Amino acid sequence: MKDKAKSKKKSRIRLLHQYYSYTGFYSFVLGSLRKAVLPIVLFVAALWAIDHFLLDIEDMLVTVTETYSPWQVLSIFFLSESLLGLVPPELFIAWAGKSAIPFLYLSLLALGSYLGGVVSYWIGVSITKIPAVHNALELKLAKHIKNTRKWGGFLIIVGALLPIPFAMTSIAAGIIRFPFPSYLIFGLLRFARFYLYALVIFEMV
Template sequence: MNPRSVKKTRLQLLHQYYSYTGFYKFLGTSLKKALPPILLFIAGLLIINYFVININDLLIYVTENYADYIVFSVFFASESLLGLIPPEIFIAWSDKAASPILYLSILALLSYLGGVISYFIGKAITKIPSVHEYLEVKMAKHIKNTRKWGGFLIVVGALLPIPFSITSIAAGMIRYSFVSYLLFGLLRFVRFYLYALAIFNLV
């Protein structure tokens, strides 16, 4: 049988498409960019712990002096508005709670819900011409890639140390399928549990 006459499978066609569009190169570049921040965070955490202030003592102070709902509220606000505070700080905080896994799960859920809010913020932004134009310029490449690769870019935003809120806003701006967004966004839980495995053993 002539190999050329063999019909390509859906998987082969997808592989061919992502190869031609440069998705694999983009993903590889994203992974390379993601690794240094992770290593820097771990190194910074160790340096602060040994030379500046004992992180265990700091986290215990926070848990003893601030109500849990305040910490959760600050985290939820951050995850809903551009992800300004690194989630790793809150993951480390959850390790000092009476039920670390429960608190970690709540953080993961709040991050997921914060992403949903960001998605609708993105949709709302498109209704403001001046803001929309500004963000289209600043986030042009990000939005272009989201249009091209859709769910895969959301997966990258959910798993890697890229502000998930930014990816969610971009998804909302291009009106990416909300149901698909919710499904891909569930990987946010995976990220929190994987990071917890490392962070819980550091602090």
């Protein structure tokens, strides 16, 4: 019985592997990783260049923390993460690094990104009820929707971890009515992304 169970499990894993190979999932992940490396390198290089040749980033971030309340910054970030990820999260991670309580504000940013993704998911669900908006967004997000239909939770994992706009992945998940409980579980990896990026960015600022 145990051998049969193991055989079935291996067969299922083999079939999944074949499916993801055939549909190009692995190529997509490798391509996303390559694309992810360049923005990170450029962001770090830009921070270094700005800090050395234009202005003192540390002073700038301190000025932001003194000018705006943490809740104002967090609110702007939440809105950004709910609406197609308009502002790079790395800027806010750098801000958290210069705040009075870095780990707390970093965790609140991660939570804001996660909840922003939830809002985006329900935007995706809601727009399916408005034909004109649905058609426009389905056209704009055609690639994300197609990939989400093919790869489901694995694409949400990639969207949560890599510099792909998480809001777009979440809206696409909502449009195809990806199971919400599963979305919530996969989306938790958004926290891991923020903590990992902070290891680099906190050292830079």
